[in-house]
Amino acid sequence: MNTAIRITIIDREERSHILEAPTDMGMNLMELCKAFELPVAGTCGGMALCASCHGYILSDHDLGYPGEAEEDMLDQAFLVQSNSRLCCQLAIRENMDGLIFKLAENGA
Numbered sequence: 001m002n003t004a005i006r007i008t009i010i011d012r013e014e015r016s017h018i019l020e021a022p023t024d025m026g027m028n029l030m031e032l033c034k035a036f037e038l039p040v041a042g043t044c045g046g047m048a049l050c051a052s053c054h055g056y057i058l059s060d061h062d063l064g065y066p067g068e069a070e071e072d073m074l075d076q077a078f079l080v081q082s083n084s085r086l087c088c089q090l091a092i093r094e095n096m097d098g099l100i101f102k103l104a105e106n107g108a
Helices: 029-035 068-074
Strands: 004-010 016-022 054-057 084-086 100-103
Touching (some): 004 029
Parallel strands (some): 004 100
Antiparallel strands (some): 054 084
16 A cells, blocks of 8 residues: 655745645645645644635645635635635545645735
8 A cells, every 4th residue: 555645735925835645644735735845834733724724626626625624714715616625625645646736816
């Protein structure tokens, strides 16, 4: 079983970062971004309360639907699109291999 996958994060300057993401550590996408010092504030600590980790799923990955707390926060965020997600709510799993996630402008 592979314990690392590749995820591409596109930052706010349109630069792509291909990250090795462990699937066996219980991390979420926000924590991965912070570990690689990408500009994700994660102000609320991953509780879906601030939208400072808002972004867009650009690849064709089925990650399920946002939970109620995530939907509530996205209702208050700026620049929300149909593919918007909070990366703090996306647990890193093997089915995310090849995921492309673009950080929303201003993290909100």
